[in-house]
Amino acid sequence: MLSKKLEKALNNQIRIEAESSQVYLSMASWAEVKGLEGVAGFMYRHSDEERMHMLKLVKYVNERGGHANISDLKAPETEFGTLTKMLQELYDHEVFVSQSINELVHVTLEEKDYATHNFLQWYVAEQLEEEALARTVLDKINLIGNDKGGLYLFDRDIQQLTVESAASDNGGEQF
Numbered sequence: 644m645l646s647k648k649l650e651k652a653l654n655n656q657i658r659i660e661a662e663s664s665q666v667y668l669s670m671a672s673w674a675e676v677k678g679l680e681g682v683a684g685f686m687y688r689h690s691d692e693e694r695m696h697m698l699k700l701v702k703y704v705n706e707r708g709g710h711a712n713i714s715d716l717k718a719p720e721t722e723f724g725t726l727t728k729m730l731q732e733l734y735d736h737e738v739f740v741s742q743s744i745n746e747l748v749h750v751t752l753e754e755k756d757y758a759t760h761n762f763l764q765w766y767v768a769e770q771l772e773e774e775a776l777a778r779t780v781l782d783k784i785n786l787i788g789n790d791k792g793g794l795y796l797f798d799r800d801i802q803q804l805t806v807e808s809a810a811s812d813n814g815g816e817q818f
């Protein structure tokens with residue numbers, strides 16, 4: 644049985660994952676309208692992954708005798724200015740989510756809930772990979788700057804970019 648404190652913290656993470664999915668869906672739509680099909684595809688996939696992160700938490704909370712709450716969500720921005728700004732926001736958002744997971748892991752230790760501590764290790768590892776992936780795309784776009792040809796290739800190549808390939812870009816290590 645989950646403690647009330649941990650149940651509340653897990654429900655908070657459920658909302659954060661759902662909001663992440665919405666933010667990335669909004670980025671996908673913005674990129675699609677701008678004609679950046681590769682970026683749009685990448686962000687649509689990322690949005691689906693965040694929904695999967697949310698669902699995994701929902702099922703876990705309910706399995707452990709809690710009640711996963713599905714709440715209303717903060718509306719995401721609809722305009723992102725430039726692709727560089729959008730990718731910076733993506734990176735910042737992943738860093739924010741990592742911090743939130745860390746705090747959640749801290750609560751499991753306070754509550755001495757080692758099953759949930761163990762369950763959350765998947766999220767800890769996933770956040771390392773997602774931060775690395777966001778860092779990779781941000782570094783690439785910063786290199787390209789305003790070069791139109793570079794942007795064209797970036798939009799084409801990002802379709803192939805996944806968490807796994809970004810990890811191998813970094814020498815196959817999760818640092």
Ligand SMILES: [Fe+2]
Binds near residue numbers: 663692
């Ligand atoms: Fe996530």
Ligand SMILES: [Fe+2]
Binds near residue numbers: 693740
């Ligand atoms: Fe994420």
